[in-house]
Amino acid sequence: MFPFLAKYVxxxxxFWTSIxxxxxxxxxxxxxxQFCCDQYKLDANCISFSHFNINGLxxxxxxxxxxxxxxxxxxxxxxxxxxxxxTHGISFFTDVEETKPTNKDCDLLTKLPPDxxxxxxxxxxxxxxxxxxxxxxxxxxxxxxxxxxxxGRTNLQSSHLxxxxxxxxxxxxxxxxxxxxxxxxxxxxxxVKSEALAKMWGQRKKNDRMTYEKLSRALRxxxxxxxxxxxxxxLVYKFGKNAHGWQENKI
DNA sequence: AGCCCTTTTCCTGATT
DNA sequence: CAATCAGGAAAAGGGC
Numbered sequence: 001m002f003p004f005l006a007k008y009v010x011x012x013x014x015f016w017t018s019i020x021x022x023x024x025x026x027x028x029x030x031x032x033x034q035f036c037c038d039q040y041k042l043d044a045n046c047i048s049f050s051h052f053n054i055n056g057l058x059x060x061x062x063x064x065x066x067x068x069x070x071x072x073x074x075x076x077x078x079x080x081x082x083x084x085x086x087t088h089g090i091s092f093f094t095d096v097e098e099t100k101p102t103n104k105d106c107d108l109l110t111k112l113p114p115d116x117x118x119x120x121x122x123x124x125x126x127x128x129x130x131x132x133x134x135x136x137x138x139x140x141x142x143x144x145x146x147x148x149x150x151x152g153r154t155n156l157q158s159s160h161l162x163x164x165x166x167x168x169x170x171x172x173x174x175x176x177x178x179x180x181x182x183x184x185x186x187x188x189x190x191x192v193k194s195e196a197l198a199k200m201w202g203q204r205k206k207n208d209r210m211t212y213e214k215l216s217r218a219l220r221x222x223x224x225x226x227x228x229x230x231x232x233x234x235l236v237y238k239f240g241k242n243a244h245g246w247q248e249n250k251i
Numbered sequence: 252a253g254c255c256c257t258t259t260t261c262c263t264g265a266t267t
Numbered sequence: 268c269a270a271t272c273a274g275g276a277a278a279a280g281g282g283c
Contacts, residue, residue: 159281161258194270207259213271218258220273234267234271 021086024056027171030245036081047071047078049245060086161218162227164204165189166239166246168197187239187246188231 016028024032033052037044051070052059059082067075168175169189178196182188191197194212202210219237222228226242239246 159257205258210259214259214261216272217260217274221257 019056021056021082022060024059025171025173026053026055027167027174029054029056029059030167030170032082032085033078036078042071042074042077044074046074050247053245053247161201161215162222162239162243163245164201165197165219165237166243168200169246182236184248187243189237189239190233191235191237194235 016024016031019028021032029052033047036042037047048070051066062070062079064076064079067079069075071078165179169179169181176193176196178191178193178200180190180192182190191212194216198210198212198215201215202208219228222240223230226240228243229238229240231238
C-alpha cells in the first residue's frame with residue numbers, strides 16, 4: 001500500500017482505493033469525498049452531503065451536471081477526480097505522490113483542470129461540513145478543517161467522537177452490530193454493544209483505558225452543542241440539528 | 252507560550 | 268446488584 005494513502009485505509013476493512021468506484025459502498029463514497037476534500041482542499045461547505053449519500057454505482061452514473069448541482073464548483077473537481085480514478089485507478093494517486101511528495105497539495109492541483117482555481121483558503125473536511133454561519137456546528141465540526149491535512153491522521157476515520165459514531169452507523173457491514181438505527185429518519189440510534197463501542201473508540205484514539213462510562217460522558221457533552229439530543233431511553237441517542245451527514249439519501 | 256476546544260478521567264448521586 | 272444516566276470539575280491533548 002502506498003504510504004500516503006495508509007491513513008485512509010489503516011484500520012478499515014474496506015480498501016476503497018483498491019476497489020473500482022462502481023463497487024464502492026456508501027461508506028466508500030464518503031471516504032473518497034473526504035479524501036478529495038483533504039487532498040484537494042475542496043471547500044466542503046459547497047458540497048451537499050445528502051447528494052452523495054449514495055453507493056459507487058450511483059456515483060458513477062452521475063453526470064457532470066449532477067455533480068455541479070450537488071457540489072457547485074467543487075462538483076467540477078469531484079467529477080474530474082472521479083473520472084481519473086475510473087480511468088487510471090490507483091496510479092492516479094501514485095503518480096501524484098511520486099511527482100512531488102513534499103508539496104503534494106499544490107502538485108495535486110496541477111492535475112485539476114487549468115481553470116479550476118480550487119479555493120485553498122477554505123479547507124473543510126467533507127464529513128464535518130457545516131453551515132458556514134452555524135457557530136455551534138463550527139466548533140463541533142471544525143470549519144477550518146485543519147485536521148484534514150496537516151497531520152496524517154483522522155480524515156477518513158473521523159476525528160470527533162460523534163463522527164466516529166455516525167460513520168459506524170453508516171457502515172453497518174463494518175460495525176458488527178455495535179450500533180443500530182432505532183429510527184433512521186429521525187436520527188435515533190441505539191448502542192447495542194456498549195463495551196465494544198468503547199473498545200473501538202479507544203482503538204481509534206489509541207487509548208486502551210476507554211470505557212463506555214467515559215465515552216458516554218463525552219456524548220452527553222454533545223447535548224449542549226446540538227450534535228445530539230437527549231432521548232429518554234437507556235443507550236439510545238439522537239442526532240441533533242448540528243449533526244450532519246447521517247441522513248438518508250435524499251436523491 | 253497561551254488559548255480554545257474536545258475528550259478523558261473521576262466523582263457523587265439518581266435511575267433503571 | 269450492575270449498568271446507565273447526569274453533570275460538575277479538572278486535566279489532558281491537539282491545533283493554532
